[in-house]
Structures are given as C-alpha cells and as structure tokens.
Amino acid sequence: MDHSATTPVDPLVVDAMLPYFSEMFGNSSSLHSFGMEAAEALARAREQVAEAIGASPEEIIFTSGGTESDNLAIRGVIPHDAGKKHIITSVIEHPAVLNTCAFLESMGHDITYVPVDADGIIDLQELKGSIRDDTVLISVMHANNEVGTIQPIEEIAKIAKENDIYFHTDAVQTVGKVPVNVDDLGVDMLSISSHKIHGPKGAGALYVRKGTVIEPIVFGGNHERGLRSGTENIPGIVGLGKAMSLASELLGTDAKHMQEMRDSLISRVFDALPDVRLNGHPTQRLPNNVNLSFKYVEGESMLMMLDMKGIAVSTGSACSSKSMNASHVLTSLKLEDDYIHGSLRISLGKENTMEDVDYVVESLKEIVLKLREMSPLSNS
C-alpha cells in the first residue's frame, strides 16, 4: 500500500533481466560479439520505452533513476557558461526538482516557484505572469507523489510553446497509471523511474524531444550519445524496458482496477470515521493515490500501528528533533493545523485486491479510534 514509494519487481521483469547478469554480461561499448548482445538489448529496451510514451528511440536517454533524470533535464538545458537564467517550477515538485533548482539558485540562476490551489492544481495565471524574457525552462510534474493531483500538462505545454520555453515534466508517478504520450502532453522532456512501475531500482530514463539540446551532467566515455557517460546498467535497462512494455500493455485494466479500489477505500473510510479529509484533487488524481488527513491524530503514530498490522503506507508528517514538520506539499495546500499533522498516503498497486482494501479500512478505523482515545484534542 506504499506503491508510490516503490514497487516489487514483476517476475516477468526479473526473468528478462537475469540472462544479462551471466551469459550475456557484455559491455555494450565493446566491439566483440559479447558486447553486441548488450548493445542489442540496449536498443530493444530503448524501443520499448520509446513506444510506451509515443517517442522515437533516439529521444530516450537512460539514467540511474528518476532523480538523475530530473537533474539532467533541468541542468541540461542551462548552458553552464551563460548569463543569468530563469526557471519556472511549482511549489509541490519532488525534491529531485526542488533541490536541483535550489542548487541552480545558489549558482546565480533565478527560480520562480508557482503556487497551487487547495487541491494541488498549479495556478496557471501566476505561471503565465511569471514568464520573463530570460525564462529558459518550465518544469511541472505530471502528478504529485504525495497527494496524487494531476496537473493540466497540455495547457502548460501550450503556454511554454507560445513563449518559446522548454517544458519538462516529471512523469515518475504517472507512467503506468494514466496515459503518458509525449506528443499529446506536448512536453520537451519527461522523466521516468523504473522502480515505480515494477521495474528494478537503479534505472530510469529521460525523454528529450528531437531538437532540444541538452548538456550532460556526468562525463566520461560518452555513452548515451555523450549525454550520460558510464557503462550502461544493461540488466537494469532491460528491466525498465520490459516494465514499460508491461505497463503500457496493461494500463487500461490496471488503472481501472486501482481506481475502483481507490474510490471504495475513500468512501468507506469517510463512512467509518468522522473528521477525515481527502487531500489533493477529488477527480484529477492518480488512480492509485489515497491521501487522507485524520483530525486529532498524528501521521507517524498511525503509520507505525498500520505497520504492525503489516500495512505499509507513508505520511507527510515528520517528527524531527524540535518540532513536527509537515511536508512541503501539504503545507502548500494550506491545510488547517488540525489536519496537517495527521496525513496518510495509501498508494495502491495492481496486485492489491478489494480484500486488501477491506483490511486497510478495518485497520484504519481501529487505529484512528485508538489514537483518538489517547488524544487530548478529541472528546472521545
């Protein structure tokens, strides 16, 4: 129930990877036939990834994961030697985007962080208004990893295009859950992470539209057309390719199944407990994302009790040494104090069932009641 954090690798994916650890262990840069098997595997994976998002194979750059893809996209379009440049992003991006922007800020670039509304949708007027002559890039995530809100990417793409600005989207959470087609979305760059879609950790990809010129951030033997040096993680990339194929093949059925579970889970929790709110957009949300806040109780405590029942979830609440911190996403949604520390993200996977949903609802009910009994804030 924490599939937005990571997913188990699909057995079919593991099977696809295994030969590349042993019999076909070659280095794709080698001239000999062992190397050519690796080069062919790489080419096939590139086709699989490209096909799944409606791109051409030459537009796919393999990386070590979603974080590196985001770094490469954002820092790649910034000519390092050029003058001051301006980037627009949103306040609810993943740290891979936010901290890359913060780094660029420390190097003298300007960053505008566009706010979102109470449902987590980016403010398009503010976005438009923040465009400057020296804006090089807009980076707005396709769907948020915490509250699941899906952004109007097509509209942002239109704005970017009209103003001749590169547009990057972090699609780490949407691939395999909603249709992701680079032309329909109209993006110039798009980040993918393998381990979020039943592929292996340590692999990712960045789509870079033909004509979009980027600079590498890792230097060496000029792999990936010079854009990402380092001996390619062949088994990992083969796994990513297979996972992308499976994800796009099963997208219709998987998404429908997850959405049914999602909607049932939400409505049944609301039936079972008072003082609950749904964070994120009611309909423009990932089919597998449930993000709820429970009044009077705190996130980590709920998480721990669910864990003891074998249910893995995550929370936007972190108790650091001095005080409790809500995640930057929940803070951006301007949740009331009463709700902000009691959030839980339940992210469903294709392998979950309605029985799992039953068990989660029952467990949640028991746990929240138990914690509310302990809470000085509730009257129970």
Place this chain on the structure above:
Amino acid sequence: MDHSATTPVDPLVVDAMLPYFSEMFGNSSSLHSFGMEAAEALARAREQVAEAIGASPEEIIFTSGGTESDNLAIRGVIPHDAGKKHIITSVIEHPAVLNTCAFLESMGHDITYVPVDADGIIDLQELKGSIRDDTVLISVMHANNEVGTIQPIEEIAKIAKENDIYFHTDAVQTVGKVPVNVDDLGVDMLSISSHKIHGPKGAGALYVRKGTVIEPIVFGGNHERGLRSGTENIPGIVGLGKAMSLASELLGTDAKHMQEMRDSLISRVFDALPDVRLNGHPTQRLPNNVNLSFKYVEGESMLMMLDMKGIAVSTGSACSSKSMNASHVLTSLKLEDDYIHGSLRISLGKENTMEDVDYVVESLKEIVLKLREMSPLSNS
C-alpha cells in the same frame, strides 16, 4: 578475456541480490518495516565495501558506477562558486576523469595533465613541479585500464599530503586484483565500480575520507547523507557489497592464479611470434592484464578474428572515418608507429584456466600469421 571491460556477475552475487527484487523490495527511506529491511541491507553492504578497503562505513557513498564516482570525487571538491582552481591529473586517466577535467576546464578551472614514461608510470618530478598555491586536487588512477600499469600511489599521496592537496585515485581496475587499503595507499577519495569485480552493472562507490568535505552532483531527496540523491539501487548495492566481500576474501588466490596465466601467456606469445612488444610496465602491472602490440597488423582485424574464435579482447586502435586513431594511453606511451596500431588487451578473469591460455596463444599465432601474410609491411 575482456575482464577489464566487464565481468559476469558471480552466481553468489546474483543469489544475494534476488530477494531484494521481490520479497524485500522496500525503499530504504520509508519508515515502515519493508523499508527497514532495505535500510539494513544498505547498511550491511556499506560495511562490506568499507571492510574490503579498510575504511569506515560512513566513508562509503554509493553511486551508479565508476564513472559517477570519478565525477563526484573531482567535481565534489571543487566549490562551484569559488575562484579559479587548479587540478593535477595524468595523461592516461580513464575518460571519466579526463572528460570531467575537460568540463571543469571549460568552466574556467586549470588542469595540468602530467605525462608518463614509456612504461606508463607517472613522472613524479613533473607532478611535484606542477603544484601551485591554488591546487585543490590530485587525481591519479591506481592502475590503468588499458596497459595495466600500477602507479606509485603511496608516493603521490605523500606529495599531496605535504602540500595539503586532496588526493583521489580511480581504483576501478585494482579492487579485487591487488590489495586496496585506503590507509596504506593514503588516499582521500577512491572510486570503485561493481561490474568490474563480478558485481552487477549500475552500482559503484566512492570512498571519501572522514574530514574530506565534498559537494553533491545529483540533487534530490538527500540520500547518502545528501551526497547522492536518488532512491538507492538496493539489489545493485547488495550485489556490490557481496562482490567486494568475495573479492577481498579470494584476493590472494585469484590474483596468484591470474598472474600465472598472465606471465605464461606473455612468454608463450613471445616464443611463438617475432615482432611483438609488451605495453605497460613489465612488473608494476595488474595481475590480469596483458597488452601486446604486434608489428605489421592492425588491432581491429585481430580482434575480429579472435572474436570469430570465441575470444573477446579489446584494442587500443580505432578506425574512424578518415584515419586510424590510437588510444590516448598508447599515444602517451610514445609507441613507435610500427606498433601503435596493432595493440591487443587481453584481460584475464579468475574463471579463466591455463587451457584458455593455450587456446588464446594458438589462436593468436594463427591469426597474426594470417594477417601478416596479408600485410604489405611484412616480408612474409
């Protein structure tokens, strides 16, 4: 016979990795128990890597491979906002180091490339002489990947220490082949690549001595103490840990076995064929490296014919569109024109046998004679 390019993953390593694809697929940043299994696996691998090189676990940063480790080491010690800085390296480094230095040069840093002698040993006088007040880093590889020459790292470390300069070594080729102990070597940073030591591709590590402050080059969720963001490649890292353990456990026997094969191969080729030279240092060389140049014949042709006999090797000769290019390493050794285009690197692995050596010698003899018969340069 191309083990310096990459190695098959040891079956014991694959076995160690497999559970982390499925049952224990957690994200080490998650608070719940699935995540804790991952966190524990990460801690164990960190200990294994640390132990193998005589370091503490906190001094190990996991990366996506040797290339990224080199990038992180070199760019990490350069404060990006500071004034002009000077780095010393050698002319025979791996492209991961050379191209990172070239990038820094383009950003306004000064790089000195110290030459090597005919055997590939760095010129220590030149190195000393090139030190400036604003020198921040010396980066010299432990052993060269093409000609196998092992550098006097301890002496370079002493020079670096006396001058208060950070010292990084790329030990990608030496781990598992010669003893690598960070204190004996006296280095501040040391790069490791998993796939060169029967571990999986897509994993590597950088040792960073306590007290050596570096900046990250990939930004995000602050994994690896903020020095390398991105969800950790748990199976890959587990594999690297296991491979490091096995490598240091078996170092004595494996190195002896490889060295016997190496010496036998070299002397038998010299017996079988005239006009051959050994590239690299005769004794200060990797136990598994054989780099030979054959007069009158060209590298790629030999490579192709060996490949047809099932023998994978590599060559320092590349035939590009207009002319033939010898590798930067062979060029730095100042090989005569007669020999520079006819080089072959045969890199042995622990799983090779003396029968393999017999077969290589026989095949080489046949192939070289055949190609010499075709060559306008030889009289045969």
Place this chain on the structure above:
Amino acid sequence: MYSKKVIEEFSNPHNVGVIEDADGVGEIGSTVDGDIINISIKVKDDVIEDIKFKTFGCVVAISTSSAVTRLAKGKNVDEALELANEDVLEALGGLPEGKDKCSGFALDALKLAIEDYQEKNK
C-alpha cells in the same frame, strides 16, 4: 529504527486518560508545533498515587508519555521532579538519533503538572 521497548510501550501504552478530579494538570505543545501532551496527577501525602496522560503526537511522544507516567507513579513529587531524560531513555532502551529531544516533552508536562499541584497546595 525504534527499540523493542519503544514499540512495546507505544503499542500498549500505560495510564492513558484524564483524571477528572486531578490535583495537578500539565499540558504542553500546540497543534502548530505538533505534539501536545497532557498529564494529570492525583497526589496523596506528596506521593503520586495516580497519573494519566493524553498525547497527540508521534511514536516518541506517545511512548515517552507512557514511560514517564510509569516512572512517576508511586513516587514522591520531589523524586518525580528529579526524573531526568536519561531515566526515560533507559526505560525505553534508547531512542533513534535526532529524536532524543522529543523525550523531554513528556517530562516537561509532568513537571508542569507537579508545579500546578504545588501551586494549588502552597
């Protein structure tokens, strides 16, 4: 991450509740800060005869609250005032790094409750 004792204390907390006719009450924290801990005590002859807590907060807040009430119960108020962070840490088998400061909150609430009692009985 958390010791077995923390998990045990958290799962089966002791002395949950509010003493209606308490002799002293201490409350600390706010929904803005996060943790809120309320401790109420019943005192007889300067001995803490009963003690209860209600806590809104994380695993550490809840388990330290429970541990503090256990440690204080039956103690003379002056002894109870001398309870230190180390006593709580020991009772819980330690806390993860970066979280040991939280443990102070429950002790603070206990002290406020005792002071409230002492104030009322001056």
Place this chain on the structure above:
Amino acid sequence: MYSKKVIEEFSNPHNVGVIEDADGVGEIGSTVDGDIINISIKVKDDVIEDIKFKTFGCVVAISTSSAVTRLAKGKNVDEALELANEDVLEALGGLPEGKDKCSGFALDALKLAIEDYQEKNK
C-alpha cells in the same frame, strides 16, 4: 555491426598477395595514417587478368580491398576506373555508419595501379 557479407569477405579474402611481374602497382597510406593498401595488376589487352592486394588495416580496409579486387578482375581498365564507392558498398551489403569513407581507400589503390599501368604503356 558489420554485415554478414563484410564478415565473410574479411574472413576469406580473395586475391591476397603481390603479383611479382605486375603491369601496374598502386599503394596508398602510411603507418602514421594507419591503413596501407597495395594493389598490383596484370593486364592483357586492357583487361585486368589478375589482381592481388596486400592490406594493413582494419576490417573495412581488408574487406573492401578484397571486394575491389573481385569487382575489378576481368574488367576492362576503363570499366574498372568507373567502379564507384556504391559498387563496393553494394558488394559488401553496406558498412556501419562512420566507416563508409574507408571503402574509398581500396578503390584509390586500384586507380593508382591502373594509372601506373597506363603511364607505363603510354
């Protein structure tokens, strides 16, 4: 990477050697550049009756040398002079990107050999 035809031509090259009493000889390249191709021809009534090559060079250098001698053998010298890069590429089922220029070297050596013959017989 290389087509089957290239590999086949490379493994079993045709017309390797030097014609001792050649009517024309062409040599191109040097050890500095890399590839060296030597082509010698025996001509009768302006027809290339025999042709041999010796090549120091990469897979492309050797396989194009062999292909060029095959294509030229039995041809009239004027016809042979008209052999183009495309003919060689076709005979070899294409060459990998970035290597198609190499194929010109063998043709150049052939042309030098024919010119040498024509010069001598002017």
